[in-house]
Amino acid sequence: MTTRRSRPKPDMNVVISDVLKYGVLASAIIIGLGVLILFLNTPQSFPSTTSELLAMNYGKPTLDLSQLLSGVASANPVYVIELGLIVLLATPVARVAASVLMYAMEKDKMYVAITLFVLIVLLFGLFVVGPIEAAA
Amino acid sequence: MTGIFEYIVLMLLVSVIAGLIGALVGVGGGILVVPALTLLFGIPIQYAIGASIVSVIATSSGSAAAYVRDHITNLRIGMFLEIGSTCGAILGAVASISLVRSGYSWTVFLIFGAMLIVSAYSSAVRLRKERKMGSEIINQRPNRVSERLRLSGEYYDNATKKTVGYIADRVYPAFGVMFVAGVLSALLGVGGGVLKVVGLDSYMKLPFKVSTTTSNFMIGVTAAASTTIYYIGGFVNPILAAPVAIGVLIGAFSGTKVLVRTRPGPLRWLFVAVLIIIAIEMVHEGLP
DSSP: OOGGGGOOSOOHHHHHHHHHHHHHHHHHHHHHHHHHHHHHSOOTTOOSSHHHHHHTTTTOOOOOHHHHHHHHHTTOHHHHHHHHHHHHHHHHHHHHHHHHHHHHHTTOHHHHHHHHHHHHHHHHIIIIIHHHHHHO | OOOHHHHHHHHHHHHHHHHHHHHHHTSOTHHHHHHIIIIITOOOHHHHHHHHHHHHHHHHHHHHHHHHHTTOSOHHHHHHHHHHHHHHHHHHHHHHHHHHHTTOHHHHHHHHHHHHHHHHHHHHHHHHHHHSTTOOOOOOOOOHHHHHHTOEEEEEETTTTEEEEEEOOOHHHHHHHHHHHHHHHHHHTSOOHHHHHHIIIIISOOOHHHHHHHHHHHHHHHHHHHHHHHHHTTOOOHHHHHHHHHHHHHHHHHHHHHHHHOOOHHHHHHHHHHHHHHHHHHHHHHOO
């Protein structure tokens, strides 16, 4: 496969594959680390049963970025796991965003439009539908 | 009463098994995670769906990475059909949350049971198909829609050592199937691969290997569309989602490794039976 190397443009398949691979890998490591911290250094207020966990909705994801980051900085396991989940969620979104850019580089207008539409649907769920459901 | 840490370890183990079985039968792990969390652990279905859909993103994105690199996945067909599947997913997530909030969560159990029966049937059909290889139908006749959208490609078949060209047939019906697959994926917290493969295999008449890998490629983005809604809506509990995501990921990848080395034919028939038993349990749980 030496012929592929002579092309200066990046191969879309390789870029997309890397985004997916490293996104999942990073999130799995962060989530695993969070679980490990949870077992070694359990927070004081941690519920003792799953029904208690759900009744008090313990660890309900925060939407406050500064709260999340300070939680991660202080090695709070719940926030570390949340960060891992966010990285995981962002992985497919990043994959779609990367394809918009790559089709733009190839000047493929039709597929820029198609991938951009998918990206907008994803962001619509995140910024419009999600907050509506959270408020309900 | 079992303590929460025992629960977390148990959930991790059950998720490993779910991912393993899912990979061996050729369905996603999510299809077994939701029944396991609701029936075995008594977790309310909306939280089971929230934890399961997260694991669906992890497994599909992880395995899609390899197939995309090998140029088996058709990116254009996947990205075009994602328009339908992501729109469906948003609708499905809203529908699922509304059903649970208005006290109709039993309907989600019934739909889940029906989906399991269909999956068991389709796994059985695929097992019989694999036995008589070379019977697949690949479309190579051009049509206007796929020409305009450039929904065609070629792939190298390892078995026959030939490059096979293909053109997507019946694009609009396949697009409709993807929309429905998106709704079901979000509604139930599963990947919906079974339905996606029907769209790509039966309607577009793509080679089977291209169908399965392209379906897998689309599942991650489809699941992301609904997961953001479940996440912000507060249905993804990190303490439940973490062991499930890690467990299914470990199980699915070990399952794929096993699958490369062996052909567990009779074992897979057993798993088809397991799917049917779980379907009956889910329907039973949903009935008043």
